Amino acid sequence: MIRCAIFDCDGTLVDSGGTIHRALGMAFDAHGLELPPRQRAxxxxxxxxxxxxxxxxxxxxDAQHSAMAETYRQSFVTLRGQQQVDEPLFDGILSLLDRLEAAGWLLAVATGKSDRGLRHCLTAHGLHARFLSLQTADRHPSKPHPSMALTAMADCGAVPEQCVVIGDTAWDMGMAKSAGMHAIGALWGYHDRDELNGSGADALAAAPADVFDIAENLVRIAA
Known part of the structure; x- marks a missing residue:
């Protein structure tokens, strides 16, 4: 039995909200717009x-949205060049990955980041090689479309009932449910419990340390 844990990145593996908000501010300013407050952004x-x-x-x-997206990408590159990108791992993530791997789980990432952004982030933490499948917005529709999760599952040779998506947003939960997978809401991230429950979370984890037992239980029940 192949079990696959598919992680979101921003807000789940790493706390990148501050850097993302700074890059958004640079993009909005370049286009003469006022950025919404951080809680909304x-x-x-x-x-x-x-x-x-x-x-x-x-x-x-649509054309303006695409132009703003490109400005955001360049803003993020500028911040990285200035060594102002701060994407620390959430406490407990390394221990969770260790525990999952020791129990035979295969690991994957499904994220709205670009290939380049994800590579920089994971490499900075020495994690790049630990994930068998890395799926990004460069090659897939945006979440909650199931494409990223389904491709990660195929890369791992798993089936939906043995896959768990761990993410902090309604988009992650929707992606998991659309793919027929289990969904664990990460309460340490950027959406609240009502949003996660409302979008189909099978369970909520208050901290990374809670994820392992929840994941094991979900796939055991489905077996």
């Missing part, structure tokens, strides 16, 4: 960039 974390811009600036057209 961080709600779009997890969406692909164009979809995120459409949520934050609904009065613009």
């Amino acid at each position: 961080q709600r779009v974390i997890g969406l692909s960039l164009v979809e995120a811009m459409a949520e934050l600036a609904p009065g613009l057209d």
Whole structure:
């Protein structure tokens, strides 16, 4: 039996909200727009960039949303070049990955980041090689479309009943449910428990240390 744990990145593996908000501010300023408050802006974390811009600036057209997404990408590159990108791992993530791997789980990532952004993030923490499948917005529709999760599952040779998505947003829970997978809501991230429950979470984890037992129980019940 192949078991696969598919992690979101921003808000689940790493706390990147501050850096994302700074890059968004640079992009909005470049286009003469006022960035919404951080509490609202961080709600779009997890969406692909164009979809995120459409949520934050609904009065613009598709071409403007695409232009803002590109400005955001360049802003993030600028911040990285200035060594101002701060994406610390959440406490307990390394121990969780260790425990899952020791129990035979295969690990994957499904994220709204780009390939480049995810590679930089995971490499900085020495994690890149630990994930068998890395799925990003460069090659898939935005969450909650199931494409990223289904491709990660195929890479691992698993079936939906033996896959668990761990994420902090409604988009992650929707992706999991659309793919027929179990969904664990990460309460340490950017959406609250009502949003996670409302979008189909099978269980909520207050901290990374809670995830292992929840995941084991979900796949055991499905077996």
